[in-house]
Amino acid sequence: MQPPTPSFSALPAVPSRPAERQAWLKTTLVFAGTILGLYPLDVLILGEVRLPSLMMRGVWAAQLVLVAWLRSRANERWDGVLSVLNSVLVSLCFLGVVTLTGAAESPYANLVPSMPLLMALIQPKDTRPAIASGVTSALGVLVMMLVTHGHVLHALAWAGMVGASTFFGVYGSGQFAKAQTAENEARLERARREALEKLAVAERHRMQSEKLATVGRLAASVMHEINNPLAFVRSNLDFLRSEVLAQQLPEEARAELQEVFDETRSGVERIRQIVQDLKGFSRMDVEEPSECALADVVSDAARLAAMRLKHVARLKVEVPAGLPEVFATRRRLAQVLLNLMVNAGDALEEAKVQGGEVRVTGGVEGERVVLRVEDNGPGIPPEVLPRLFEPFFTTKGPDKGTGLGLTISRELVERFGGTLRAENRAEGGARILIALPMHTPPTPTPTSPLPLGEGQGEGT
Known part of the structure; x- marks a missing residue:
């Protein structure tokens, strides 16, 4: 986690995965380099180059790298101890930089109360590093103010600010951790309920x-x-x-x-x-795709659909017998058409349409043969249209459909190289379009006659 100020640096919890652990160690090296790279700020504050400040920053950076290396190899029990130790050392190193750059007069002194807040933000689930940093920073700033100014009340005020910062940091991080835990539990509960609903x-x-x-x-x-x-x-x-x-x-x-x-x-x-x-x-699975005339396929489906539509709607078939042939499984394609006709009948019956009509028409568009199954019902609701071909999605009752008919129909049509899509008619009602490529039989390659005398055996 990136620290809130450029002068601070601490280490979050060690990741368990090797790849994340490597990234964590690289981040630690970046923090250590940043601490050394901020030395020019010390020069600007002091007005001259001083080695003690640079050496303190070097100790700070080395401490970060050493503790990170130890934590990457320690077990879970020792990781907590090293985390608290790191918090104390970081606070001491920062207090050292403050002392070497002017003590109470250093611009860094105003950032001392932020140390426990930083630790609480880095490790919100563990309050020990923040408390250890708060105690160390409070004692350090108390001694520094007493030595610099000699006013006990002034020093206690600074120590009190650090203490208050520690309290609010620990309390805030604890509340944040509780809220995060509650949110995770609620998310898991929602996921569990959704999984149970999907399973049902x-x-x-x-x-x-x-x-x-x-x-x-x-x-x-x-x-x-x-x-x-x-x-x-x-x-x-x-x-x-x-x-x-x-x-x-x-x-x-x-x-x-x-x-x-x-x-x-x-x-x-x-x-x-x-x-x-x-x-x-019932035996269509054993059939292989072949050339078939759509007029015959529609006739097969219409005979069966007529039983369902007999008391619901009038079935009109307008498919020219001269339409180009397509390459498909005749029974499978008839199954698709039957399903579309029955769906249209169900929509008309549910809407109680008087004078209901289901019409099947056919024609040629470019290089494709197109069949249209239309009805004069209420049409497809806009919110349903995008989900019409989703598996198990249905607007019918549990006794009338499983939500798989249109999904299977589209898969069958696509298996034959075609497309299946739905739309609403401008004059009202729904329209399902099946577009299939025309079947073009392979042209036999002409064979050139052999010249006279070639290809004859020696015994002739």
Whole structure:
């Protein structure tokens, strides 16, 4: 710690780490050099060069270096003793400089009461160095004033000033140490509470994720179980249809039965398609990226999203079939779109928007294919927009989201070389944009035909 006046120097507590210890020793050498470097001030005060003052400063500097060297090698028990000894020696050396530069008439004399304050500031957690410096300085200034002026009251006044300085230094440093300790304890308590809160949130998210994973596994099993009876239903439905319609029936009855069978067959096909889509999502990890048409990807996601949006909003898909292909995992990309459509539906449902609409559009911008998922809801609040893609950040209830959907969606899109960002529409509502690079298949390198006679074996 830098001393408050250029004429003082003392040593703070010894650091425990080797690198900090080396820096502490270097600082001590700087202090020692400063003490010697301030000798020109003595010359200005005395009006001439005097060796005793220079020698006293040399002793002061050597004492600092010696005590620092001893403290760097002493154990913790002896460090306190050396610290008190250093405080006493520093005070004596400074009193020596004061005496050699005019004693009571020296400008340095006015700084003597500051010695215990300096020690208290340097080592606020240990009052012994400040007390030792105060006692030494008080006795020293008392003797110096008695010898110089011979007035007992004047000398006692100076000693009293040093004593008062020592009291306020020790009291102030003690209060500062207590406040610092209380602040550190409060900081640790806040950190502990924040860690416990984060742990509780993480535990809730983990349980929710485990619950969703369990539901996913059960859904996979249910899908497998549905497939077998669904095949029997389809087969039996076709048999019943052919048998019933083969009978001699009135035309109106035949038409009505035909319509019933067609609607039933459409419902069975709808169930089969949903099962296939869910099954595809559960097996998407084994798929490798390939060329895929975005119109087909959006169609896959829209079929599943329609079940969630059926009673919430109208789903409009405007993605041209002729959009350039992209290189991605079709099921993964469909998962991203499904998540965005469902999020839009959740926002519309929560805001109770009448005539809600979710629109998916596609187009080309430069070298990228862009998909937009928009809704006519309340939009994204300004304070939420910067944190929208943070892990575990969600504005939904614990039963509706874990705060990982958008984070995973952005990671998936970036894995395919694209970007995913969110914004608010000028006319109201939110807009999520997916930009993916166009897939350009590698151009085969043409091979030049070999000249006649080259490349033929000897046996021809």
